[in-house]
Amino acid sequence: MDMKKLDFRSDTVTLPTEEMLEKMVQAELGDDVYGDDATVNKLEAIAAEILGKEAALFVPTGTMGNLLAVMTHTIPGQEIILEESSHIYLYEVAGIARVGGVQARTIRGTNGVMNPHVVEDVIRKEDIHFPETGLICLENTHNMSGGMAIPLENMKQIYKVAKENNLPVHLDGARLFNAASYLKVEAREIVQYVDSVMFCISKGLCAPIGSLLVGTKGFIQRARKYRKMLGGGMRQAGVIAAAGIHALEEMTGRLDVDHQHAKLLAQKLREIPGISIDIDKVHTNIINVDFTESGFTTSQLIPRFEERGLLTNPRNQYVIRFVTHKDVTKQDVHDAITIIKQIIE
CATH class of the missing domain: 3.90.1150.10 (Aspartate Aminotransferase, domain 1)
Structure with a gap:
């Protein structure tokens, strides 16, 4: 034995549940690159609705979702602010530099939490020698800190700093729903303090593949084009999107x-x-x-x-x-x- x-x-x-597998087999399919896979469209609509955002994009991986966010928010030659042990900085193969063309400005956090005053201090001032700051990235829950949840008040303060400096904020929310469960809030309450968010359906939510990038309609429209550039344009992706729908409807609770x-x-x-x-x-x-x-x-x-x-x-x-x-x-x-x-x- x-x-x-x-x-x-x-x-x-995690492996898909029996019910999830049944939903995958029964999924209505089309070609997602043409925008006519009904199941993918439904998943994206559900994700946007749950988080209180305008639109969403289904991507193969969380790493791609984060890279798409960086590429969409920034222009090459800019700098992005990150916590020094963040997943984007440590575990995503320097994609932000190699593909996104931006450099990282890291801050030492406490259990993944960045001090808003330090964030404000490292935003670049106008100077011929400096790159421009283009984006602030957060991570909730914070992987390297042992899955600790970032307090909403901290996110609120950093978001305020960002808006005062006309900067977007992106959240690596790979385990967003774990954070929501711990903080005892709806996920949309967390992401009200960011302009875009990536979350995974292939981690604790048990879907076999996939993540969602969520933000404004204009942001997602631009990200969709970059997704195609990176080879993330999938065809009859409803097969896996059906698992994502089940994950959001049945597994977050x-x-x-x-x-x-x-x-x-x-x-x-x-x-x-x-x-x-x-x-x-x-x-x-x-x-x-x-x-x-x-x-x-x-x-x-x-x-x-x-x-x-x-x-x-x-x-x-x-x-x-x-x-x-x-x-x-x-x-x-x-x-x-x-x-x-x-x-x-």
């Missing part, structure tokens, strides 16, 4: 279960000698677990975990990231705790 895999690597590993499982995992792991977790930083479905005092490095632990069927990803030499999701049950959490305890002790 095959050993059950306990996959805590990411919420991207269950994210709190994943958050409860993450909190349980964190609480039990911190009871094991040699393991350190800041429980106050476990907001959503990501836990950064520090094994420094255990005497093990991540390169030693991860293969041992895998031999027992537990899959994880390293953050660095001593910290391992665990992510809960729809396919991680409460029993899986307890089984993971048992495996880790046996190896550490």
Whole structure:
């Protein structure tokens, strides 16, 4: 009998539900590049409506969605402001520089939160030597900070700074609905403080593929052309858009279960000698677990975990990231705790 895999690597590993697969098979199809795939059009309309924005664009990945936002908001040679451990800056293969033609101005945040006064200070003044600031980027939830949610008041203050300086704000909202669940607000309340937002349907929402870029009609019209440039113009994409519709209608409301499982995992792991977790930083479905005092490095632990069927990803030499999701049950959490305890002790 095959050993059950306990996959805590990411919420991207989720599999579609049976109902989601049925919706995919039944989807009404057309050619999305021509704008006549009814299912894609419906998904984009639903996404815009949920977030209180004018329009949306279905894209293959969140990385493409973020790059499209940067390209659409800026012109080559400008500079964009980012938190120094943001996903756009660290994990998107320097697309903003290579393809978007802009340079990054990074700010050190606190748990992913940038100080609005520092943001204001680094906006470029008129000077022949300087690039122009073209965009401010936020991330909510903040991946590297362990899925922590950015407070709405902070987003509001940064948005105010941006508007006073005639700058657009883009939100990498890959896990936007996790943030909404933690903050106990509707997602549209978060994105009222940004001009555009990208969110993933392929993470905690369980769709197999895809993200949405949302903003004004004019912004989306320009982004659509850049999507074609980047090779993101899909044809009968309604097959996967149907999964996205189901994700938005049925899967956003269950994210709190994943958050409860993450909190349980964190609480039990911190009871094991040699393991350190800041429980106050476990907001959503990501836990950064520090094994420094255990005497093990991540390169030693991860293969041992895998031999027992537990899959994880390293953050660095001593910290391992665990992510809960729809396919991680409460029993899986307890089984993971048992495996880790046996190896550490």
